Amino acid sequence: MTSLKVGIVAPFGSARELVDSAVEADRAGWDGWFTWDAVDLPGFEVDVWDPWTLLAAAAVRTERVALGALVFALPRRRPWVFAHQALTVDHLSGGRVVIPVGLGVPEDRGLTGVAGEPQTLRERAQLLDECLDVLGHAFTGEPFSYDGAHHRVTDLTIRPAPASRPRPPLWVVGAFPSDRSMGRAVRWDGVVPQLRGERTMDPMGPDDVREIVAWVREHRAAEGPFDVVVQGALSGDPAADAERLAALEEAGATWFVDSQWEGEAATYAAGLARIRAGVPGR
Secondary structure, eight states, rough: OOEEEEHHHHHHHOOOHHHHHHHHHHHHHHHHHEEEEOOTTTTOOOOOOOHHHHHHEEEEEOSOOEEETTTTEEEGOHHHHHHHHHHHHHHHHOOBBOOEESSOTTHHHHHSSSSSOSSSSSHHHHHHHHHHHHHHHHHTSSSSSEEEOOOEEEEEOSOOOOOSSSOOEEEEEEEEEEEHHHHTTTTTEEEEEOOGGGGGSSOHHHHHHHHHHHHHHHHHSSSSSOOEEEOOOOSHHHHHHHHHHHHHHTTTOOOEEEOSSGGGGSSHHHHHHHHHHHHTTT
């Protein structure tokens, strides 16, 4: 039995259809079901839903599948509010929430088209670091204070304590091989790696994963489990996809998330068929 966990990003559709797809993923044996987080993405003429609302609905209609969003744009969120949302779904699901987070894509007008939101990459990076720190404190269930450049908290307690132990996993997008970006990720519970430069849009292969895993082992100070979460598009050929997943697992990946963002594969009908077909090789 493979130890690589395999998830899938929900296809585009109505809010009810997306929640129905989570139920189908649960039944078909997928390990994770993910929605996405944006406000207004030019070029994507689709309805955009609030991820926490979808995840709450999915939590009460599913039994075993992990639930999250790829990825939460944490810099435009208030971390204490975000913590309450996450903990609510964590309890509704019985501890099945995972929390991938990143800077947010510059194309999202919810970041760049709204006055008062962080505009520069540097400001978003600072906010991401502070939000992660606040979440780390909030998920203990204990009173905490925090004094950052953007967020100041005094004697705040976020209840309830997590259903997950010790907390819902925080997976952080890491640009590889950036020491700064990857260094942020290894402080937490997992990395969603992205290649840099000319290879940004290239599929991540086993050799890339081996390099990333080696970097994590060299630079991560904390003990305990750490996820390496690879995103990519499965081909639809079960044998080829199973071979690809096996190679990524052998290289050290702990998760693969099938992410289809464009074309026919991203439609609801095609996505639902892919979900019902189950994980290749199982």
